[in-house]
Amino acid sequence: MDQLLNPNFGVFALTIVNFLLLVWLLHKFAWKGIIGALERREKQIADDKALAAQARADSEKMRAELDSKLQHIAQEATQKMQEAVAVGNAQKEQLLAETKQQAERLLAQAKEQIEAEKNQALKDVRAQVVQTALLAASKITQQQLNEKSAAQTVDEVLRDLQKRG
Secondary structure, eight states: OHHHHSOOHHHHHHHHHHHHHHHHHIIIIIHHHHHHHHHHHHHHHHHHHHHHHHHHHHHHHHHHHHHHHHHHHHHHHHHHHHHHHHHHHHHHHHHHHHHHHHHHHHHHHHHHHHHHHHHHHHHHHHHHHHHHHHHHHHHHHHSOOOHHHHHHHHHHHHHHHHHHO
16 A cells, blocks of 8 residues: 555656647547537537627617517507598488488478468368358348348358368
8 A cells, every 4th residue: 555655657657648648649530530529610600609699789770670560550440440530420421411301301391281281271262161151141032031031041051161171
């Protein structure tokens, strides 16, 4: 066990020679490949970062464009709704005006019809009055004129009118 703790310069020298030989062999055959692979990997990472940054910028630009289009569409929709409301109000006013005109026309027709019926009724009443007066006059002329016979004549005329009416 004592030998393990004491340094052995021969083993130490061989270990250093082996290490230097290993470094030289790695430098000669593997170092360029390892460094090249690391550089390629580093370049690929840098390119990927650049692509990611470009993609992020493109997506931000696209998002801004979509937001702008969405805002434009919302404004158009609001404008179209306002136009539709205006058209609806115009149509409502037109319908109200037409309805008012039609109501006035019907009212005028009704007044004309009432006036015509009133005139016809007055004509009928006048004709009946004339007929009654003629009937009464003919009865009066047929009889002698006295109060009693005149009263009887009026009663007869009224009875005749009731029979006809």
